[in-house]
Amino acid sequence: MNSGDETASALGRPWRAPHDHSGPTFVAGRGAWLVDRDGHRVIDATSGALNVFCGHGVEQVVDAYVSQLRALAHVDMSQGLAEPAHLLADRLRDLPGHGGDRFFFANSGSEAIELAVRISSLYWAAVDSTRTDIITFERGYHGSTALCQSLSGLPQTSTIEDRCGATVRHLTFGELAGAELRWPQAREHITAQLRSLLADRAVGTVLVEPFLNVGGGIRLPEGLLGDIRRICDEYGALLVLDEVFTGLGRTGAWFAHEHEGVRPDLMAFSKGLTNGVCALSAVAADEGMLERLPSGSIVSYGHTMSASAAACAAASATLEHMRESGAVSAAREIGTRLLGALSRELRGADGVVDVRGHGLALSVELDGTDSAENVQRVAYDLGAYTRQQGSTVMLAPPACLSGEEEDRLADHLVTAVRKVVAAR
Numbered sequence: 260m261n262s263g264d265e266t267a268s269a270l271g272r273p274w275r276a277p278h279d280h281s282g283p284t285f286v287a288g289r290g291a292w293l294v295d296r297d298g299h300r301v302i303d304a305t306s307g308a309l310n311v312f313c314g315h316g317v318e319q320v321v322d323a324y325v326s327q328l329r330a331l332a333h334v335d336m337s338q339g340l341a342e343p344a345h346l347l348a349d350r351l352r353d354l355p356g357h358g359g360d361r362f363f364f365a366n367s368g369s370e371a372i373e374l375a376v377r378i379s380s381l382y383w384a385a386v387d388s389t390r391t392d393i394i395t396f397e398r399g400y401h402g403s404t405a406l407c408q409s410l411s412g413l414p415q416t417s418t419i420e421d422r423c424g425a426t427v428r429h430l431t432f433g434e435l436a437g438a439e440l441r442w443p444q445a446r447e448h449i450t451a452q453l454r455s456l457l458a459d460r461a462v463g464t465v466l467v468e469p470f471l472n473v474g475g476g477i478r479l480p481e482g483l484l485g486d487i488r489r490i491c492d493e494y495g496a497l498l499v500l501d502e503v504f505t506g507l508g509r510t511g512a513w514f515a516h517e518h519e520g521v522r523p524d525l526m527a528f529s530k531g532l533t534n535g536v537c538a539l540s541a542v543a544a545d546e547g548m549l550e551r552l553p554s555g556s557i558v559s560y561g562h563t564m565s566a567s568a569a570a571c572a573a574a575s576a577t578l579e580h581m582r583e584s585g586a587v588s589a590a591r592e593i594g595t596r597l598l599g600a601l602s603r604e605l606r607g608a609d610g611v612v613d614v615r616g617h618g619l620a621l622s623v624e625l626d627g628t629d630s631a632e633n634v635q636r637v638a639y640d641l642g643a644y645t646r647q648q649g650s651t652v653m654l655a656p657p658a659c660l661s662g663e664e665e666d667r668l669a670d671h672l673v674t675a676v677r678k679v680v681a682a683r
């Protein structure tokens with residue numbers, strides 16, 4: 260793997276030590292490929308920052324963005340709106356499994372989560388002010404603003420103490436690990452905890468990621484999301500889905516909740532919305548829930564660049580491109596084949612704890628973080644840029660992979676795992 264020039268660069272990198280410049284520096288991206296500054300070409304199995312779902316350099320999206328920049332880049336959303344924001348909201352409402360009737364725009368996934376949590380607090384302030392608490396998964400990740408960090412129980416986000424007013428209660432997998440996380444016992448374990456936490460009527464909101472991305476690339480047990488919806492209904496709690504990663508095709512459906520026929524009360528989504536061209540996120544809200552807010556209730560949340568005309572134009576073009584290219588069904592088909600190939604070659608192999616996935620979110624869990632780091636490094640040299648999260652190596656490639664690229668990617672990862680394990 261090439262590395263940055265530590266002495267020359269003034270760049271500080273979030274998530275890393277202040278002077279860490281390790282890792283590749285890229286100069287170009289096209290389709291499923293990235294080129295680093297040594298000219299080494301790799302298949303981008305990280306889809307940018309998991310958001311370049313249709314592949315790098317989609318002309319239709321870039322052109323829509325640039326021509327909107329020329330026509331009108333932005334106006335202040337608190338005063339008026341640009342036409343592309345209306346058009347995008349209407350397009351989103353027409354998507355299968357759109358998860359809501361009204362769309363609010365922000366920039367990052369973290370901001371969309373903040374917005375969704377604020378709408379849920381506004382709801383509870385109006386409906387029952389005692390229900391202030393929020394349930395999340397301990398291994399859930401909801402972003403890096405102070406509020407979002409406080410929603411997660413992951414150690415890497417616990418850098419600010421006592422960050423938000425709401426009390427957050429966590430669902431945990433207990434002693435369950437690896438493939439056990441998909442067993443019916445895991446489903447029962449979580450639903451029992453959820454019921455007991457909801458029995459305390461202080462909880463009003465349950466926030467769930469359908470696939471625990473940063474928490475280890477974990478696919479939730481089948482049926483669990485449906486159970487969570489039913490239990491929320493039983494206890495009158497709001498279900499907020501964090502589809503920042505899973506939304507817009509990643510799991511082989513437009514939104515992951517479609518797999519279980521679940522409808523959320525609120526849903527945040529972002530990655531993939533502009534295919535990585537610019538920042539944009541959204542919250543879909545259920546009209547029935549919004550109608551219970553007193554008239555004149557104000558969602559006091561917005562940013563300078565919220566609902567930017569150019570970003571909304573890029574998003575509309577992305578949705579159009581996704582429809583025309585059949586990206587969502589491609590994600591489902593490629594993901595199924597990749598999971599089959601990786602499972603055949605690696606399940607039960609030395610050093611491998613688990614192979615799992617959903618659509619184009621695939622995880623190979625190894626028996627240690629060092630091994631995962633080494634696999635990522637060796638795979639890079641072979642020609643595949645993967646994502647490492649603790650002891651897991653994740654593949655989240657774009658849906659534009661050709662058959663040949665798909666085979667290469669699986670082959671590079673399998674070879675890397677075998678080499679690393681054999682060298683120990």
Ligand SMILES: Cc1ncc(COP(=O)(O)O)c(C=O)c1O
Nearest residue numbers: 367368369400401402472503504
């Ligand atoms: C599930 C989930 N929620 C929220 C976020 C935060 O999004 P952003 O980094 O755009 O703030 C992420 C980012 O990785 C995510 O994966």
